[in-house]
Amino acid sequence: MLDEVERWLATRSWSAADRPLDLLLAAKRAAGPAGTISVVLPALDEEATVGEIVGTIRRDLMTPDVPLVDEVVVVDSGSRDATARVAADAGATVVDRDAVLPRVPAVSGKGEVLWRSLLVTRGEIICFIDADLREFDSRFVSGIVGPLLTEPSVQLVKAMYDRPLETGGTVVPAGGGRVTELVARPLLNLHWPRLAGFVQPLGGEYAARRSLLERLPFPVGYGVELGMLIDSLALVGLDALGQVDVGVRHHRHQSGQALGRMAAAIYRTAHLRLARGHLVRPRLTQYDRASSGFVPSTHEVDTEERPPMLDVPEYLHHRAA
Numbered sequence: 284m285l286d287e288v289e290r291w292l293a294t295r296s297w298s299a300a301d302r303p304l305d306l307l308l309a310a311k312r313a314a315g316p317a318g319t320i321s322v323v324l325p326a327l328d329e330e331a332t333v334g335e336i337v338g339t340i341r342r343d344l345m346t347p348d349v350p351l352v353d354e355v356v357v358v359d360s361g362s363r364d365a366t367a368r369v370a371a372d373a374g375a376t377v378v379d380r381d382a383v384l385p386r387v388p389a390v391s392g393k394g395e396v397l398w399r400s401l402l403v404t405r406g407e408i409i410c411f412i413d414a415d416l417r418e419f420d421s422r423f424v425s426g427i428v429g430p431l432l433t434e435p436s437v438q439l440v441k442a443m444y445d446r447p448l449e450t451g452g453t454v455v456p457a458g459g460g461r462v463t464e465l466v467a468r469p470l471l472n473l474h475w476p477r478l479a480g481f482v483q484p485l486g487g488e489y490a491a492r493r494s495l496l497e498r499l500p501f502p503v504g505y506g507v508e509l510g511m512l513i514d515s516l517a518l519v520g521l522d523a524l525g526q527v528d529v530g531v532r533h534h535r536h537q538s539g540q541a542l543g544r545m546a547a548a549i550y551r552t553a554h555l556r557l558a559r560g561h562l563v564r565p566r567l568t569q570y571d572r573a574s575s576g577f578v579p580s581t582h583e584v585d586t587e588e589r590p591p592m593l594d595v596p597e598y599l600h601h602r603a604a
């Protein structure tokens with residue numbers, strides 16, 4: 284490990300318990316407009332879990348006694364289930380991705396809705412939380428916004444946690460994060476060793492200052508987290524990044540093949556940053572057993588990236604309004 288990373292781990296890795304709620308509330312009051320917080324949940328068919336997450340945030344962090352969070356926004360990513368209704372019933376503002384920036388037709392993908400969320404939120408701190416989390420604890424939010432409220436030099440904070448793999452009734456205590464361990468961590472260690480201190484580089488729970496997010500390009504799919512870390516390092520430097528231990532994360536696990544497509548998108552995002560301009564073939568072929576033998580199916584790998592929001596005229600208008 285680089286000496287710089289060892290130093291970073293000693294000074295930029297915290298636990299949620301380091302900053303109790305009363306400290307955060309005082310820091311928020313002192314920060315004024317810079318302390319406004321929007322929580323954003325990207326959601327594609329998450330009716331089973333989105334309501335409880337929204338409800339927990341509202342119950343714990345949006346009360347007269349604990350007014351830490353100013354708004355909770357669910358950006359619907361084309362759900363065909365009752366995600367929008369369940370989220371609205373739980374008290375979230377629900378926005379359909381197609382209703383945001385209609386001039387630019389939405390494509391599928393998680394990064395796409397995170398990018399669009401900048402146009403419909405008002406917080407100067409944006410906190411992204413996956414909508415498929417189970418046994419959700421509001422420390423996921425208060426923990427990661429903490430350093431942004433108390434440390435002016437910090438600009439992006441990722442959650443870190445234990446990741447059990449819970450499938451088919453069995454639990455492997457530290458078995459989760461398969462793409463993280465097989466793809467993202469090796470890529471980061473080999474090509475961007477200054478980012479090797481992140482325990483959960485792909486985690487979907489992170490908070491950042493708007494002033495950083497609006498300057499970043501957003502890969503439209505699952506490359507968004509890796510791209511954001513690499514680009515943030517280049518833009519603001521390692522000491523502006525941090526991580527906070529928030530406990531244990533339980534979520535819905537995707538199939539091996541879906542994770543293969545995620546891995547391809549992440550590799551592609553890394554490759555683009557390693558060799559801007561040189562195109563790899565953006566397709567992935569996978570195999571399923573059928574009576575005739577193994578059948579290939581080929582999928583497009585996300586290649587599109589949205590430009591930094593500061594380059595979008597509608598965003599400048601939204602901020603001026």
Ligand SMILES: O=c1ccn([C@@H]2O[C@H](COP(=O)(O)OP(=O)(O)O[C@H]3O[C@H](CO)[C@@H](O)[C@H](O)[C@H]3O)[C@@H](O)[C@H]2O)c(=O)[nH]1
Pocket residue numbers: 324325326327328329359360391392393396412413414415484485486487488505506507508509534535536537545
């Ligand atoms: O097209 C999509 C796909 C996903 N999601 C939402 O994004 C979140 C995370 O998606 P999920 O499929 O649960 O991702 P994971 O398999 O858990 O992948 C991990 O790794 C990804 C790659 O870094 C991150 O984007 C995820 O946040 C992180 O949890 C969930 O709320 C989804 O509903 C969308 O909004 N639109």
Ligand SMILES: O=C(O)[C@H](O)COP(=O)(O)O
Pocket residue numbers: 446447448458459460461462463464485486535536537542
């Ligand atoms: O973050 C990851 O590595 C992928 O989302 C896979 O996570 P899982 O192995 O916990 O399903």
